[in-house]
Amino acid sequence: MVFVWSNLTKGEPHFTLSQVALNDTIMIVAFAPIVALLLGLSAITVPWSTLVLSVALYIVIPVIISQIIRKSLIRNGSTTRLEALLAKIQPVSLVALLATLVLLFSFQGEQILAQPMIIALLAVPILIQVYFNSGLAYVLNRASGEEHCVAGPSALIGASNFFELAVAAAISLFGFNSGAALATVVGVLIEVPVMLSVVAIVNRSKGWYEAGPAVSRNAAQRPKSESSAS
Numbered sequence: 001m002v003f004v005w006s007n008l009t010k011g012e013p014h015f016t017l018s019q020v021a022l023n024d025t026i027m028i029v030a031f032a033p034i035v036a037l038l039l040g041l042s043a044i045t046v047p048w049s050t051l052v053l054s055v056a057l058y059i060v061i062p063v064i065i066s067q068i069i070r071k072s073l074i075r076n077g078s079t080t081r082l083e084a085l086l087a088k089i090q091p092v093s094l095v096a097l098l099a100t101l102v103l104l105f106s107f108q109g110e111q112i113l114a115q116p117m118i119i120a121l122l123a124v125p126i127l128i129q130v131y132f133n134s135g136l137a138y139v140l141n142r143a144s145g146e147e148h149c150v151a152g153p154s155a156l157i158g159a160s161n162f163f164e165l166a167v168a169a170a171i172s173l174f175g176f177n178s179g180a181a182l183a184t185v186v187g188v189l190i191e192v193p194v195m196l197s198v199v200a201i202v203n204r205s206k207g208w209y210e211a212g213p214a215v216s217r218n219a220a221q222r223p224k225s226e227s228s229a230s
Contacts (some may be wrong), residue, residue, distance in 0.1 A: 004093055008192070008199045011151030016153045023157065024059055054169040068186060075134050083199055103178035112186065122186045126161075127194060134198045142212045151209060152202045161191060 002023075006016040031051070073082040112119055137158035140149035167188060170180040 001192075002153070002160055003201055005156040005160070005195055006153035007090060008196075009202050010149060011153035011156075012147070012149040013149050016157070019153065019157045022062060028055055028059055031059075044060065051169065058168050112182070112189075115182075118182075119186055122192045126187060126190050129161075130159045130191065130194045130198065138202065139207075142209050145212075148206050148209050152199075154172055155202060156195060156198060161187065162196065 002020050003016060005011075006013070031054075069085075070082060073079075073085060075081070134155040138151055138155040141154050146154070167181070167184040170178065170184045174180045
């Protein structure tokens with residue numbers, strides 16, 4: 001999903017890739033211990049084998065497959081075939097995102113409609129977390145003079161959650177109709193429109209962002225350094 005958000009904000013693709021790679025690397029190591037700790041606080045025992053299997057199926061294996069495809073498309077240093085494939089995948093990724101939401105809602109739609117107060121209670125912390133984290137990251141990027149194409153995906157990556165992995169782990173552990181599955185599905189259903197609103201805010205505030213003193217100063221200094229180097 002992060003690549004979709006970054007693309008919608010015209011984010012710097014190499015920065016987005018590096019951040020996603022770092023995020024995935026951390027989650028490979030941290031996801032299972034964090035889930036075990038949080039569930040342990042609730043007196044819920046979960047087999048470590050199940051947690052490790054979830055990480056392997058939904059993080060490790062997709063990363064390995066993507067690297068195999070990438071290496072097979074890059075020949076003699078040329079990225080033409082890879083770029084052509086990515087151009088075809090981009091519209092498909094949006095359709096896949098919408099299809100995922102429809103499927104998730106179809107599994108939990110009845111429970112969501114029957115328990116509006118529980119859904120509201122789940123939504124409040126997600127809203128606070130997304131807007132606070134994205135806003136803080138966006139402002140800090142502006143204060144440090146980063147370009148808008150970096151600040152946009154930085155704010156979105158900082159606010160995003162691994163709800164996809166959480167949904168997979170919850171369903172595999174407790175089943176489709178469990179409360180845990182409901183909570184994670186609601187998380188995805190809330191996160192997507194909220195993240196789209198963050199994308200809209202980032203895009204509409206580009207003029208304000210680039211008028212920042214640090215950003216303007218850094219932009220003015222770049223041509224000077226380039227000319228002196230030449």
